[in-house]
Amino acid sequence: MTLDTLLQRLLAGETIALAKSITAVENDTDQAAELLAGIQPHLGRALVAGFTGPPGVGKSTLVNALVVELRRRQRSVGVVAVDPSSPLTGGAILGDRIRMSEHTRDPGVFVRSLAARGHLGGLSPTAARVIDVMDAAGRDVVVVETVGAGQSEVEIAEIADVRIVVCAPGLGDDVQAIKAGILEIADILVVNKADLPLAERTVSQLQGMLSLRAAALKPLAADVPVLSITATSGRGIAALADAVEARAGLALTEEQRAARALQRVRRLLADATAQRVRQLIREAGGDNVDNLCAQIQRGDLGIDAAAARLLQKLQSGDRT
Ligand SMILES: Nc1nc2c(ncn2[C@@H]2O[C@H](COP(=O)(O)OP(=O)(O)OP(=O)(O)O)[C@@H](O)[C@H]2O)c(=O)[nH]1
Ligand SMILES: [Mg+2]
Numbered sequence: 001m002t003l004d005t006l007l008q009r010l011l012a013g014e015t016i017a018l019a020k021s022i023t024a025v026e027n028d029t030d031q032a033a034e035l036l037a038g039i040q041p042h043l044g045r046a047l048v049a050g051f052t053g054p055p056g057v058g059k060s061t062l063v064n065a066l067v068v069e070l071r072r073r074q075r076s077v078g079v080v081a082v083d084p085s086s087p088l089t090g091g092a093i094l095g096d097r098i099r100m101s102e103h104t105r106d107p108g109v110f111v112r113s114l115a116a117r118g119h120l121g122g123l124s125p126t127a128a129r130v131i132d133v134m135d136a137a138g139r140d141v142v143v144v145e146t147v148g149a150g151q152s153e154v155e156i157a158e159i160a161d162v163r164i165v166v167c168a169p170g171l172g173d174d175v176q177a178i179k180a181g182i183l184e185i186a187d188i189l190v191v192n193k194a195d196l197p198l199a200e201r202t203v204s205q206l207q208g209m210l211s212l213r214a215a216a217l218k219p220l221a222a223d224v225p226v227l228s229i230t231a232t233s234g235r236g237i238a239a240l241a242d243a244v245e246a247r248a249g250l251a252l253t254e255e256q257r258a259a260r261a262l263q264r265v266r267r268l269l270a271d272a273t274a275q276r277v278r279q280l281i282r283e284a285g286g287d288n289v290d291n292l293c294a295q296i297q298r299g300d301l302g303i304d305a306a307a308a309r310l311l312q313k314l315q316s317g318d319r320t
Contacts, residue, residue, distance in 0.1 A: 003031055007038045013076075013138040015107050021137075022112055025129045036129060039136035044261030046078070046135035047248045050144045050160030052185075057168040058192040059145050061231040068234070069241045070141055071108055075250070078134030078142040079111040082127055110134065128159055128268060140250055157185040158267040161248035161260065164240075166190045167206075170198035183209060186224055188243050194228040194236065203228050280314045288313060 001009075001020065009017035024032040049066075051059045063079060070077050114127050127144070134142045146156045157163055165186040183189075189210070191202045206226045225243055229236035249256060281289060292310055295301040301309075 003034050003038070006031070007035060010035070010039070010133070010137050011042060015110065018110055018133065018137045021133045022130050025133055026114070026126055028126075032129075036132065039132060040261075042136050043132055044135070044257040044259075044264065045252065046131075046139050046142045047162065047244070047250055048131055048135075048142045048144065048160045049162045049164060049244050049248075050146065050156035051164045051166060052146050052156050053166030053190075055147055057166050058231045059147075059166050062166060062190065062192055062229065062240075063143050063145050065231045065234050065237045066143065066240060066244075067109055069237045071106065073241065075140040076108045076138065077110070078131075078137070078139035079109065080127055080130055080134070080142065080144045081111065081113045082124070082144070082146045110137075110139065125272075131159060141244075158271060159264065162187050162244050164188045164190055164244070166192050167202065168193045169196050169202040183213070187247050188240070189224060189226045190240065191226065191228050192231050195230045195233070199228055277311070277314065281310070284314060
């Protein structure tokens, strides 16, 4: 298939073109680069819903149940499951594949599992591109599942229009993990496994944290709903779908679409730039960086001034 044909068929939403395009993107082919450039003017339509949370809380089960609900609402769906290859849960891909296989005969659902490849806790740049390809193919909603919230280059928080943080009842560590930062990114909090004991307590703990945060920092935290859900039975899923659709529009005007696309590109650019700078620093290594560090340690140079100087040196290719 020529690039033009592939692009046309992808934009028309053909499943085969979508599959081919994603494979090209995963393999980082020359055609993929051109394809990604070609789809740019068409991005920003899909609502990207990012699910994150500790291993085993039921993210995949929840995503699966949400997909069923979205299909009931006639939404076309793309699912990107970033396989954590987690030593904790093992076999995650297999579990996801089995659960997702009930959708395989529905052209309205397209599922792709991606290896995390060292991007544990976040998204690889490939995942971000796969999301774009699904967007270009006209999927109404792209659902992304990642584990935790790590330090990878492209975080789900950066890409998603709606961030859903999932936890399960009565796991002290869970709540700690959520305290440690992912609460900050949540637009919606889900306490899954509401059929288990202590679910209500976890809900009120989370509500307590949110109101503390609302008082301290973020007045908008009060708007973060805490939903109690049993993914295995589907209880509470409709409320989740409502909340997702309420946070980010599905029927966008051309202006809103352009604004959403711009916001994503902005984040990706910032991200790529940060990555490039890190790489340059690694390559520059040695004296350049060490000299600046020594000056900082002697108290001769402030850290911000040193960073500005380092950026200048990196740009000019100055290796002294
Ligand atoms: N009791 C109960 N169990 C659930 C519920 N949702 C999921 N589970 C179970 O929890 C286990 C983990 O579910 P997954 O959906 O694989 O969890 P996950 O968060 O995707 O796990 P990783 O991707 O490995 O991090 C499975 O055995 C599910 O059947 C629920 O609502 N209630
Ligand atoms: Mg999973």
